[in-house]
Amino acid sequence: MRRFARLYTxxxxxxxxxxxxxxxxxxxxxxxAADAAWAVHFLTGRRPKRLVSSVRLAAxxxxxxxxxxxxxxxxxxxxxDLAETITLLLPDTGQSSExxxxxxxxxxLLPLRGQDDEVQRREMVRAWQELDRRERFxxxxxxxxxxxxxxxxxxxxxxxxxxxxxxxxxIAHRLMGGWxxxxxxxxxxxxxxxxxxxxxxxxxFFLAYPLEVAPDQLGPPSEWIAEWKWDGIxxxxxxxxxxxxxxxxxxxxxxxxxxxxxxxxxxxxxxxxLDGELLPxxxxxxxxxxQMQRRIGRKVLGKRILEEVPVILVAxxxxxxAGEDLRALPLNERRERLATLLDRTSSAGRLTVSPPVSxxxxxxxxDARLQARDRGAxxxxxxxxxxxxxxxxxxxxxxxxxxxxxxxxAVLMYAQAGSGRRAGLFTDYTFGxxxxxxxxxxxxxxxxxxxxxxxxxxxxxxxNTVDKHGPVRVVKPVQVFELAFEGIQSSTRHKSGxxxxxxxxxxWRTDKRPEEADSLDTVRALLTPP
Amino acid sequence: xxxxxxxxxxxxxxxxxxxxDPWGAVDRAVVTHAHGDHVAWGSAGYLTxxxxxxxxxxxxxxxxxxxxxxxxxxxxLNGVRVSLHPAGHILGSSQVRLELGGEVWVVSGDYxxxxxxxxxxxxxxRCHTFVTESTFGLPVYRWPPxxxxxxxxxxxxxxxxxxxxxxxxxGYALGKAQRLLAGLDPDIGPIYTHGAVxxxxxxxxxxxxxxxxxxxxxxxxxxTDWSRAIVVAPPSADGSTWTRRFGHHATGFASGWMLVRGAxxxxxxxxxxxxxxxxxxxxxxxTVEATGAERVWVTHGFTAPVVRWxxxxxxxxxxxxxxxxxxxxxxxxxxxxxxx
Numbered sequence: 075m076r077r078f079a080r081l082y083t084x085x086x087x088x089x090x091x092x093x094x095x096x097x098x099x100x101x102x103x104x105x106x107a108a109d110a111a112w113a114v115h116f117l118t119g120r121r122p123k124r125l126v127s128s129v130r131l132a133a134x135x136x137x138x139x140x141x142x143x144x145x146x147x148x149x150x151x152x153x154x155d156l157a158e159t160i161t162l163l164l165p166d167t168g169q170s171s172e173x174x175x176x177x178x179x180x181x182x183l184l185p186l187r188g189q190d191d192e193v194q195r196r197e198m199v200r201a202w203q204e205l206d207r208r209e210r211f212x213x214x215x216x217x218x219x220x221x222x223x224x225x226x227x228x229x230x231x232x233x234x235x236x237x238x239x240x241x242x243x244x245i246a247h248r249l250m251g252g253w254x255x256x257x258x259x260x261x262x263x264x265x266x267x268x269x270x271x272x273x274x275x276x277x278x279f280f281l282a283y284p285l286e287v288a289p290d291q292l293g294p295p296s297e298w299i300a301e302w303k304w305d306g307i308x309x310x311x312x313x314x315x316x317x318x319x320x321x322x323x324x325x326x327x328x329x330x331x332x333x334x335x336x337x338x339x340x341x342x343x344x345x346x347x348l349d350g351e352l353l354p355x356x357x358x359x360x361x362x363x364x365q366m367q368r369r370i371g372r373k374v375l376g377k378r379i380l381e382e383v384p385v386i387l388v389a390x391x392x393x394x395x396a397g398e399d400l401r402a403l404p405l406n407e408r409r410e411r412l413a414t415l416l417d418r419t420s421s422a423g424r425l426t427v428s429p430p431v432s433x434x435x436x437x438x439x440x441d442a443r444l445q446a447r448d449r450g451a452x453x454x455x456x457x458x459x460x461x462x463x464x465x466x467x468x469x470x471x472x473x474x475x476x477x478x479x480x481x482x483x484a485v486l487m488y489a490q491a492g493s494g495r496r497a498g499l500f501t502d503y504t505f506g507x508x509x510x511x512x513x514x515x516x517x518x519x520x521x522x523x524x525x526x527x528x529x530x531x532x533x534x535x536x537x538n539t540v541d542k543h544g545p546v547r548v549v550k551p552v553q554v555f556e557l558a559f560e561g562i563q564s565s566t567r568h569k570s571g572x573x574x575x576x577x578x579x580x581x582w583r584t585d586k587r588p589e590e591a592d593s594l595d596t597v598r599a600l601l602t603p604p
Numbered sequence: 605x606x607x608x609x610x611x612x613x614x615x616x617x618x619x620x621x622x623x624x625d626p627w628g629a630v631d632r633a634v635v636t637h638a639h640g641d642h643v644a645w646g647s648a649g650y651l652t653x654x655x656x657x658x659x660x661x662x663x664x665x666x667x668x669x670x671x672x673x674x675x676x677x678x679x680x681l682n683g684v685r686v687s688l689h690p691a692g693h694i695l696g697s698s699q700v701r702l703e704l705g706g707e708v709w710v711v712s713g714d715y716x717x718x719x720x721x722x723x724x725x726x727x728x729x730r731c732h733t734f735v736t737e738s739t740f741g742l743p744v745y746r747w748p749p750x751x752x753x754x755x756x757x758x759x760x761x762x763x764x765x766x767x768x769x770x771x772x773x774x775g776y777a778l779g780k781a782q783r784l785l786a787g788l789d790p791d792i793g794p795i796y797t798h799g800a801v802x803x804x805x806x807x808x809x810x811x812x813x814x815x816x817x818x819x820x821x822x823x824x825x826x827x828t829d830w831s832r833a834i835v836v837a838p839p840s841a842d843g844s845t846w847t848r849r850f851g852h853h854a855t856g857f858a859s860g861w862m863l864v865r866g867a868x869x870x871x872x873x874x875x876x877x878x879x880x881x882x883x884x885x886x887x888x889x890x891t892v893e894a895t896g897a898e899r900v901w902v903t904h905g906f907t908a909p910v911v912r913w914x915x916x917x918x919x920x921x922x923x924x925x926x927x928x929x930x931x932x933x934x935x936x937x938x939x940x941x942x943x944x
Contacts, residue, residue, distance in 0.1 A: 086865070087874065087875055088874060089874055097863040102775075117620065139743065141743055142916075144909075144912070145742075145743060145912075145913065148742060148906070148908075149742050149743060149744045150745065152742055152864075153744055153864050153866065154864075154866050154907070155865070158865055158866075159744060160865070162744035162746070163744055163747075163865070178925060233833055388744055445940065496866065497864070497866040497867075498864075498866065498867070498871060498910060499870065525871060525872065526843075528870075
């Protein structure tokens with residue numbers, strides 16, 4: 075535990091990706107395979123199912139720290155993280171543990187499952203006594219989940235590649251999908267023979283950066299393809315060994331959620347992997363994302379919802395054909411093969427190629443972008459035709475070029491404290507617009523301000539609270555913010571009658587008085603028929 | 605009997621005709637220490653500790669009338685016996701003891717009980733009513749031993765040197781910066797200071813506090829090699845263009861708030877060092893007990909939990925809403941910005 079706690083501390087103490095990767099690589103070089111497997115498991119965001127309820131954990135920690143429950147709650151509110159609160163409150167015993175990470179997980183943590191309260195309590199207290207502060211923090215993190223230390227899966231893959239000499243792409247691929255954190259898995263993970271056999275495993279998704287320059291700086295438009303940037307669920311559809319798998323970008327297996335797409339996937343030849351977007355599709359265009367959310371929210375998909383919100387896969391790319399990994403081929407060749415393949419597959423429109431936006435020059439492409447919203451798209455994707463399909467988010471080959479967001483000036487009405495790195499700061503805001511003389515809340519936003527601005531807004535909230543409802547502060551309605559959002563829908567669930575998508579703060583309009591903020595009528599005017 | 609009451613301009617002693625740390629101009633101000641949130645300009649006369657006289661004078665217009673009173677020496681103000689006692693917060697920081705007709709009140713100002721070579725150690729003063737700060741008034745705040753933290757800072761400096769990086773160490777310009785300087789090991793490499801830190805450090809030196817040799821970073825040659833250096837600067841310098849001159853560098857911040865991970869991550873700092881000039885929870889509670897006070901007024905910080913905890917222990921405790929909240933040296937005044 076000591077070594078893993080030290081790794082955690084090293085990762086936590088630097089913001090430089092290079093240093094994080096070096097610390098990880100050092101750890102993997104020296105770690106026992108069983109430990110390393112668990113380390114990969116936790117660092118890539120996997121976690122054991124909640125073994126102990128937070129409420130009980132808090133109660134036992136308060137007991138062990140000899141403080142009343144209310145004071146534990148006050149402390150938790152100030153620290154913002156349960157694992158850290160417990161770590162800080164418990165007395166130091168002067169002990170530290172030489173035992174391995176695998177021991178702590180397999181012999182101490184997992185056996186807690188299903189035990190009665192008293193046994194769990196006794197085991198937790200015993201563990202807290204045997205560990206020093208750093209180790210105790212890591213242990214608590216393992217128990218409570220949310221093991222975030224600023225190391226992405228890509229960093230872990232890169233560190234494993236450095237430590238083992240195996241290509242990063244192969245490791246990233248092996249990290250996708252389902253696996254068990256065993257010594258045996260770890261040996262396979264860094265095995266030099268990269269012909270892998272797991273039939274369900276998706277490829278790491280290639281992701282785009284927002285376009286930072288004028289498109290004409292990308293070179294001649296003939297070297298690029300423009301596609302609509304759809305707002306659905308990015309997914310890979312895999313057909314191998316007579317089985318079909320549908321994976322989301324969040325590495326979640328979507329089995330049973332989109333039966334019509336999986337059924338169509340069954341028509342593909344073995345050894346095929348498509349990359350595309352799951353979209354609710356009616357009459358040649360997507361339905362609003364809110365419709366998709368209706369489906370996502372349901373455990374059982376009735377006949378009615380399948381009819382009202384039919385989903386298809388709009389394919390962008392072909393990553394594997396006849397069992398062969400095509401990612402190194404140029405995009406234009408992959409797309410040609412994709413078109414030929416889907417032409418031959420009679421999927422009744424459930425698998426279709428995302429149409430290119432044909433245009434002669436950058437000006438025409440820019441014009442097309444302005445029509446994205448009418449097409450139900452978020453903007454354009456620009457992809458280099460000669461480019462390979464990369465791993466993770468890389469600059470240069472793919473760019474996303476979204477349409478300009480909607481903008482509205484709104485008044486800060488309520489604030490709530492954040493969690494994690496924003497703990498103790500008022501960072502979550504509700505904004506309102508004017509309905510005649512009254513402010514009506516219409517959007518919540520958490521992002522877009524600099525740390526410095528957050529501190530200033532926080533100070534404002536503290537000094538201008540006029541009422542409190544639980545954790546929510548009602549503030550004097552005087553601060554105006556320019557909000558941006560991507561989409562707008564009418565809604566019966568919201569007081570304002572509208573629901574907006576991806577709202578965030580663009581600017582703090584300290585130059586504006588609250589009465590200069592926008593009205594609900596202005597906002598409603600943005601509603602376009604779906 | 606109430607020796608003090610809270611007014612629009614701060615804690616006022618009616619019998620003595622003076623204010624303690626008023627936040628506006630008054631006739632007579634007794635000042636616990638020279639941090640911006642405890643000092644207002646424009647008062648006709650200031651009384652502070654003899655040790656802190658020059659520090660306070662340096663933070664006020666040059667014509668301000670500042671009188672220094674040695675620790676422990678009493679003076680009668682309209683019949684109220686007033687004396688100042690070391691608070692251990694920064695150079696010259698005091699607790700104010702007021703006595704009238706056998707009734708004793710003590711205003712703590714900001715204080716700490718941990719050792720600090722740059723200031724006279726805190727002294728417990730018995731009283732009936734104790735007015736205490738509560739900046740870190742939650743049991744999560746328990747300071748690691750100071751020597752350990754200073755050891756971490758020196759080790760961090762060495763490690764940065766080894767990878768060719770300058771070390772930018774942030775701490776409040778008055779008090780924290782000098783405590784850091786006193787704890788740095790000058791054998792590791794050159795120590796540079798931001799102008800605001802250098803100014804206050806010279807006041808400390810003049811008062812006879814031992815400081816290692818420092819160089820004002822602003823006066824350093826253009827081609828200075830910063831890779832072996834540590835630079836002590838106020839936190840407001842973080843992210844400013846001023847830091848560009850140091851090239852490749854690591855940032856650290858010394859403050860009690862840094863005990864909590866989220867506070868450090870919120871500032872995107874490389875390292876946080878939990879070094880505070882305020883009492884932590886155990887010291888706060890031990891101090892309240894040692895004063896023997898039956899009544900406790902709790903000011904700036906986590907006032908509500910401290911009051912509730914003390915009440916559950918049978919004390920007559922209440923929240924007093926003062927405006928002490930942050931060092932005016934640093935732009936944004938919120939708890940994280942308080943001199944910690």
